Amino acid sequence: MATYAYRCLECGQFEVRLPIGTAEAVRDCPVCRSPARRFFTVPNLTRLSHAASAALTREEQSREAPEVVTHVPPGRRWQPPSHPAPSRLPRP
Numbered sequence: 028m029a030t031y032a033y034r035c036l037e038c039g040q041f042e043v044r045l046p047i048g049t050a051e052a053v054r055d056c057p058v059c060r061s062p063a064r065r066f067f068t069v070p071n072l073t074r075l076s077h078a079a080s081a082a083l084t085r086e087e088q089s090r091e092a093p094e095v096v097t098h099v100p101p102g103r104r105w106q107p108p109s110h111p112a113p114s115r116l117p118r119p
């Protein structure tokens with residue numbers, strides 16, 4: 028599967044995942060059904076670390092289906108920033 032980019036003059040850009048070599052030069056816009064022309068983007072050929080690749084995948088998925096959490100995940104509790112100045116203040 029490959030991701031192909033199209034540009035609708037009315038609605039802007041959209042992407043379609045299709046088997047390699049099956050993308051048409053013109054495709055109907057999924058929103059307004061007017062013809063949208065395919066355009067080429069820079070291929071994502073860089074080798075990323077596993078952590079960077081996972082973060083990129085998660086970011087892409089969150090565009091359309093963001094994760095909803097009902098509580099703070101364990102180990103990710105917010106900690107107030109520690110600054111040494113308050114500890115030097117005189118105590119009452």
Ligand SMILES: [Zn+2]
Pocket residue numbers: 035036037038039056057058059060061
């Ligand atoms: Zn459109």
